[in-house]
Amino acid sequence: MLFLIEKIESGRIFPMNEISKNIVIIGNGISGVTCARNIRKRDQKVPITIISGETAHFFSRTALMYIYMGHMKYEHTKPYADDFWKKNGLRLHQAWVSSVDFANKRLVFQNGEEMGYGQLILATGSIPNKFGWPGENLEGVQGLYSYPDLLSMEKHTQSISRAVVVGGGLIGIEMVEMLCSRNIPVTFIVREKGFWDNVLPDEEANLVSRHIREHHVDLRMETELAAILDDGKGRVKGVQLANGEIIDCGFVGLTVGVSPNISVFKGTELETSRGILVDETFQTNIPDVYAIGDCAEFKIPPGPDRKNIEQVWYTGRMHGETLAFNLMNKNQVSYQPGIWFNSAKFFDIEYQTYGHVPPKLREGDWTFYWEDSSGKIALRLLFNQQDQLLGINAFGWRMRHAFFDRAITEGWEADKVVSRLHQASFNPEFYKDLHKLLIVAYNKEKGKSIRVPKRSFIQKLIGSRA
Amino acid sequence: MKFLQNTGLTLFVIGLVIFTVIPLLGTWKLESSMVAENTKEMHREVMVEILDPMYDKTYHSHFAFISDFYSHFNAYNDSLKAEEKWDQVIWDDYAFPLTKRASVGPVPSSPLLFLFLSIGLAVLGGLLYILPLYRNETAGIKNDGIYFSSMKARGWLGIVTGTYLIGFYIILYWYPEYLTNLVIMVDPLSQFLSGGPASQWFLYGLVYTLAILVMGIRMFRKYRGNSYQTIRTVSVMFFQLSFAFLIPEILVLFNMPWHDFKNIWPLDYSFFYEYRLEGMLNSGALGMFMLVWGILLIIIGVPIFTYFYGKRWYCSWVCGCGGLAETLGDPYRQLSDKSLKSWKIERYLVHGVLVFAVVMTGVTLANYFMEFGLLGEATNQLHSIYGFAIGSAFAGVIGTGFYPFMGNRVWCRFGCPLAAYLGIVQRFKSRFRITTNGGQCISCGNCSTYCEMGIDVRWYAQRGQNIVRSSCVGCGVCSAVCPRGVLKLENGEESGRINDMPIIIGNNSINLKS
Ligand SMILES: Cc1cc2nc3c(=O)[nH]c(=O)nc-3n(C[C@H](O)[C@H](O)[C@H](O)COP(=O)(O)OP(=O)(O)OC[C@H]3O[C@@H](n4cnc5c(N)ncnc54)[C@H](O)[C@@H]3O)c2cc1C
Numbered sequence: 015m016l017f018l019i020e021k022i023e024s025g026r027i028f029p030m031n032e033i034s035k036n037i038v039i040i041g042n043g044i045s046g047v048t049c050a051r052n053i054r055k056r057d058q059k060v061p062i063t064i065i066s067g068e069t070a071h072f073f074s075r076t077a078l079m080y081i082y083m084g085h086m087k088y089e090h091t092k093p094y095a096d097d098f099w100k101k102n103g104l105r106l107h108q109a110w111v112s113s114v115d116f117a118n119k120r121l122v123f124q125n126g127e128e129m130g131y132g133q134l135i136l137a138t139g140s141i142p143n144k145f146g147w148p149g150e151n152l153e154g155v156q157g158l159y160s161y162p163d164l165l166s167m168e169k170h171t172q173s174i175s176r177a178v179v180v181g182g183g184l185i186g187i188e189m190v191e192m193l194c195s196r197n198i199p200v201t202f203i204v205r206e207k208g209f210w211d212n213v214l215p216d217e218e219a220n221l222v223s224r225h226i227r228e229h230h231v232d233l234r235m236e237t238e239l240a241a242i243l244d245d246g247k248g249r250v251k252g253v254q255l256a257n258g259e260i261i262d263c264g265f266v267g268l269t270v271g272v273s274p275n276i277s278v279f280k281g282t283e284l285e286t287s288r289g290i291l292v293d294e295t296f297q298t299n300i301p302d303v304y305a306i307g308d309c310a311e312f313k314i315p316p317g318p319d320r321k322n323i324e325q326v327w328y329t330g331r332m333h334g335e336t337l338a339f340n341l342m343n344k345n346q347v348s349y350q351p352g353i354w355f356n357s358a359k360f361f362d363i364e365y366q367t368y369g370h371v372p373p374k375l376r377e378g379d380w381t382f383y384w385e386d387s388s389g390k391i392a393l394r395l396l397f398n399q400q401d402q403l404l405g406i407n408a409f410g411w412r413m414r415h416a417f418f419d420r421a422i423t424e425g426w427e428a429d430k431v432v433s434r435l436h437q438a439s440f441n442p443e444f445y446k447d448l449h450k451l452l453i454v455a456y457n458k459e460k461g462k463s464i465r466v467p468k469r470s471f472i473q474k475l476i477g478s479r480a
Numbered sequence: 481m482k483f484l485q486n487t488g489l490t491l492f493v494i495g496l497v498i499f500t501v502i503p504l505l506g507t508w509k510l511e512s513s514m515v516a517e518n519t520k521e522m523h524r525e526v527m528v529e530i531l532d533p534m535y536d537k538t539y540h541s542h543f544a545f546i547s548d549f550y551s552h553f554n555a556y557n558d559s560l561k562a563e564e565k566w567d568q569v570i571w572d573d574y575a576f577p578l579t580k581r582a583s584v585g586p587v588p589s590s591p592l593l594f595l596f597l598s599i600g601l602a603v604l605g606g607l608l609y610i611l612p613l614y615r616n617e618t619a620g621i622k623n624d625g626i627y628f629s630s631m632k633a634r635g636w637l638g639i640v641t642g643t644y645l646i647g648f649y650i651i652l653y654w655y656p657e658y659l660t661n662l663v664i665m666v667d668p669l670s671q672f673l674s675g676g677p678a679s680q681w682f683l684y685g686l687v688y689t690l691a692i693l694v695m696g697i698r699m700f701r702k703y704r705g706n707s708y709q710t711i712r713t714v715s716v717m718f719f720q721l722s723f724a725f726l727i728p729e730i731l732v733l734f735n736m737p738w739h740d741f742k743n744i745w746p747l748d749y750s751f752f753y754e755y756r757l758e759g760m761l762n763s764g765a766l767g768m769f770m771l772v773w774g775i776l777l778i779i780i781g782v783p784i785f786t787y788f789y790g791k792r793w794y795c796s797w798v799c800g801c802g803g804l805a806e807t808l809g810d811p812y813r814q815l816s817d818k819s820l821k822s823w824k825i826e827r828y829l830v831h832g833v834l835v836f837a838v839v840m841t842g843v844t845l846a847n848y849f850m851e852f853g854l855l856g857e858a859t860n861q862l863h864s865i866y867g868f869a870i871g872s873a874f875a876g877v878i879g880t881g882f883y884p885f886m887g888n889r890v891w892c893r894f895g896c897p898l899a900a901y902l903g904i905v906q907r908f909k910s911r912f913r914i915t916t917n918g919g920q921c922i923s924c925g926n927c928s929t930y931c932e933m934g935i936d937v938r939w940y941a942q943r944g945q946n947i948v949r950s951s952c953v954g955c956g957v958c959s960a961v962c963p964r965g966v967l968k969l970e971n972g973e974e975s976g977r978i979n980d981m982p983i984i985i986g987n988n989s990i991n992l993k994s
């Protein structure tokens with residue numbers, strides 16, 4: 015009987031023939047949900063079920079910090095209202111999948127229930143890394159990835175006199191900012207010489223480091239964690255650094271990267287390496303099984319300068335869009351991401367990047383870096399030997415995505431980019447005309463005489479962008 | 481700094497408490513000469529007579545005084561009504577001027593002292609609290625802890641504040657005789673500005689203006705580093721102080737009708753009322769200018785400015801209601817409802833009010849030109865319904881009193897007929913939009929949360945679509961709070977402004993239309 019009928023959240027029972035078509039998605043993050051939405055747009059009828067153990071509804075993981083900081087409540091982080099799912103015929107099922115029987119196309123849940131599928135999409139995201147430090151499983155030691163992590167952080171940071179955050183990446187600095195918002199003194203331990211210097215060139219890394227210190231964070235570069243200390247009752251009481259120094263603290267945030275969340279599939283016929291191995295159409299080695307988002311690992315990177323595993327929001331979305339297209343269309347396309355882009359915020363300084371700017375300048379490439387006198391605004395332009403724009407890093411200066419998508423695709427030369435920066439700026443109205451300052455600096459450094467574009471009185475009056 | 485701020489808070493609360501008890505201070509004693517002085521000639525004799533039992537009695541509370549007044553006054557009117565002598569019934573409100581005149585005690589004898597102890601202390605305390613805000617902090621978004629705040633997240637402080645505001649508005653609009661001591665206290669200021677005594681509206685205007693100025697300074701602190709917010713706030717402070725407060729009083733000083741040059745029909749719903757038209761027509765060249773300027777604003781100013789800048793030029797740069805919402809109301813902006821349902825209600829309500837205002841004005845003008853035909857009765861009826869339900873209850877009591885419950889733009893969003901008119905232009909013929917920056921949105925929800933108009937900004941941003949909505953007042957806060965630089969308010973070419981089927985940049989595999 016169990017093989018003929020299925021029980022789902024609403025208590026509805028699906029006949030067997032529906033199961034064979036049923037598209038089941040494990041993971042209600044950006045990749046899984048985008049895929050589901052886009053399938054639904056193309057096919058009103060196909061049954062779609064989205065499973066997740068973490069929360070009943072899709073929420074924005076990137077906004078977790080704002081809940082802790084009191085900018086928003088959990089419900090504000092849900093991109094779609096709760097009635098959206100029903101309206102669009104997307105079944106939600108909150109439960110943890112404990113194993114998958116790929117041969118019989120069945121999922122087994124932690125509570126013993128089972129569910130069949132026609133096609134299975136794995137979008138299980140990531141889990142925070144741990145490196146086997148002594149004491150890393152103590153109470154008050156954690157990473158930040160999931161909503162339960164956030165609740166745990168809330169619980170464990172009540173009335174503590176210091177927190178330590180280990181690992182200088184994007185989630186690390188978010189955690190530091192969160193703790194600062196509650197006036198908890200923070201020691202920020204970073205192993206590298208420059209902040210996030212596996213991504214940022216030195217100048218940018220310095221700019222961010224200065225700003226972190228400006229927020230009264232005890233930032234320790236080139237410092238390594240040796241052990242986390244037990245207070246005797248299973249709770250953290252401090253950390254010991256590699257140089258022997260001990261820092262007392264009531265909470266330790268471990269933010270040393272994330273890895274694909276694939277433990278459920280280990281030891282099955284599903285081919286995995288660090289992530290679930292997929293080809294350029296997100297197909298795994300098993301027919302009707304696909305993987306997208308953080309948990310997927312491309313056998314061949316999707317483009318030059320792209321990684322095998324893409325762990326950002328935007329790529330998760332694009333994976334979902336592309337897979338949905340393929341599932342609903344006879345002619346398959348392969349995943350072809352366009353010009354890379356990403357963004358983040360370091361306390362008050364926004365960062366945007368377009369194209370590829372490696373931390374170390376490559377042979378033949380050249381770069382122009384400009385920093386405002388405030389030390390909080392900067393722009394780096396990277397060109398190749400043929401003077402074609404490869405990428406930019408912008409700090410404290412919002413830039414128009416469409417502009418740089420085009421400039422990089424078309425390989426604009428430096429003079430052209432610099433003289434048109436006023437069109438690229440996406441800062442709010444009445445902000446300082448940064449492009450003027452940059453042009454002056456560029457002319458001086460490169461011995462050029464690019465003129466600052468003039469706007470007519472009328473253009474100024476009507477606030478026209480051209 | 482904490483000490484200064486705490487002192488500030490204490491002073492503010494003391495000022496507020498004194499403000500609240502001032503109406504109760506002193507005694508009330510009526511004399512026949514006072515009645516004679518404060519009544520119209522046609523009523524003088526009767527009024528002096530019917531209030532006779534009150535003379536030379538000392539009342540120890542204004543409640544007793546006012547209730548005695550009404551018992552005599554109503555008895556007289558009721559008997560006339562019973563005899564159907566409608567033309568002799570006294571419709572004028574004499575409770576307010578007589579209570580004001582009859583007040584004796586500390587407030588009338590030293591009004592300026594009480595002005596200082598109440599409004600003065602509140603302003604001083606407010607500034608002491610506000611000026612050190614975010615000192616030694618870097619410029620940036622200051623939204624930490626908003627959802628833990630009792631004041632800003634519908635906790636008990638918010639509920640108390642909202643209730644106080646609602647109570648204040650109800651008394652101000654319908655029972656102003658209970659506020660007379662407060663009005664007495666601002667009399668000297670009114671005398672100074674306009675040469676005449678203060679009314680409850682002068683008191684209200686003063687408090688309103690000070691609220692915008694003090695909380696405007698808070699905006700400078702809170703949004704430090706954001707030029708758009710700073711300049712916009714300077715603008716609403718300027719328009720409130722000059723156009724809405726000082727200039728009208730100075731006009732009165734020169735025997736001109738009280739007139740706010742930046743108030744536009746149909747928000748200024750009485751613009752075409754007979755007494756206003758007469759007032760303007762009888763005031764020479766300046767009066768004529770008021771009339772022509774007002775009409776030009778309606779038929780040319782609104783469409784042209786809105787075409788170039790969107791409705792923000794008015795709603796968040798000039799308007800007084802908007803000015804209060806953007807300053808005093810800023811701490812509550814996150815409380816607006818973002819559901820689809822409230823959007824639906826909003827569209828029915830706000831356009832409904834616009835239709836009501838247009839019809840009412842049409843009837844009023846028809847009546848004006850036909851010189852009191854059958855329409856006279858209907859006009860009066862419509863005026864009193866509109867004045868009560870929309871002008872007072874909606875715009876005042878709900879509009880401001882509900883800040884701590886439903887956000888700071890309840891009136892602007894659900895009720896303001898001018899906003900509806902501006903919105904129609906903005907939606908269909910304008911260069912203004914909020915541009916979405918390609919594929920950069922991470923769906924975090926800050927923009928939607930802090931939209932005071934209840935627009936689900938994220939819905940558009942995450943699908944790469946520009947935000948073109950009739951209700952957007954262009955406050956710019958979505959753009960300010962967005963951590964990824966996704967939103968930009970701008971005026972630009974009309975082509976490409978509305979992109980219903982956006983393509984999110986970044987995925988070259990497919991041309992995906994959301
Ligand atoms: C704090 C934080 C901040 C971030 N900020 C940014 C940012 O600013 N910009 C950016 O580009 N990226 C950011 N990221 C990364 C980004 O959020 C992720 O890349 C993205 O959310 C991954 O989406 P996904 O759909 O692949 O997986 P996820 O969002 O992780 O979703 C996976 C879901 O699958 C569920 N699941 C997993 N296993 C099972 C199982 N066995 N049974 C049932 N359910 C299961 C999980 O519960 C989870 O809900 C941030 C991440 C974090 C943690």
Ligand code: SF4
Nearest residue numbers: 921924925927941962
């Ligand atoms: S605040 Fe910015 S990133 Fe967040 S949902 Fe809005 S547009 Fe997207």
